[in-house]
Amino acid sequence: MKTFFLKGVFDTLPLIIAAIPFAILYGALALLNGMSFLSALGMSIFVFAGASQFVAVTLVAASAPILIIIATVFVMNLRHMLYSISFMPKVKTLPKWQRLPMAFWMTDESFAATTQYAVKESPTDKEFHYHFWGSAIAMYINWVVFTYVGMTLGTYIPDMTSWGLDIAMVLAFIAIVVPSLKHKAHLLCALVAVVSAVVTFDWPHKTGLLFSSIVAIIVGVLVERLAGDTEEKVDGEPI
């Protein structure tokens, strides 16, 4: 099983590298925006949600009430529920106590890496689990370590936060999505998501993100159904 753990680490490496500038940026911003050293690091250790932490420290800087920040983070994280739903068939065979860490470590990156691996190589449930552990633990350690690096660097180079380094996350997501666009339905799903996300950008508390995702998923499924038998089952069973 060690092989599959290591494969998980390896398959996630590009995403881990992309997360480094993002973690550094979060660490620097958290301190600049007035969080204490320990709580800024604690957020990476106990919350472990890149984009949400980012939004949270931005709201801290804007002196938003704590309940508003928490509500915003909740809405942003609803997308992770979609990820966990998609893992459900594989979690059936996972011991109950291990479901807690699997849920805690569910991120865009590890979800994407292990899902791609599952689509490509149809692993057994156990191999799938080990792949995820490798991916998730590597992501976690990387995130915490580089948060710390960012908090240290940020005090010396506060200017860093305006360099736009968070583009790395965008690139990682493009790298995940583009190769997975195999049918017309996939492509339409992506296009609908893009257009809808732009149109709903101003919706309160990032609700446009979740709305756009759900609309795009529905469009994808509808198009696949309408396209009929010819395209069905081409890419096999999802996960």
Next chain:
Amino acid sequence: MTDWLLVFGMMVVTFIPRYLPFAFVDHFKLPPLLMQALAYIPIAVLSAIVAQNVFFLDGQLALSIDNNRILTAVIAVIIAMLTRKLSWTVVGGFIVFLLLQNFFPAPA
């Protein structure tokens, strides 16, 4: 103190959506329609996040050639189509972005 309250609150609201589906795994079978929808989840979610991070600067819609994020994203899409490799797309895209930012900084 308030900082830790924030961390604790965020921990709870982050963990719940991630865990909730796992709590029901043993009690219920996914309907076929939902199974079919699974394949679209990463495409939809990640595309939406990318769009909101590329087409907006400081909370404003920025559909212009001055927005280096758009050109970077377009080049990243092309690299991804040609190589289908995570690593090339991330590293290549990042280099393109740094070059663009250096030579064509956004007008202040």
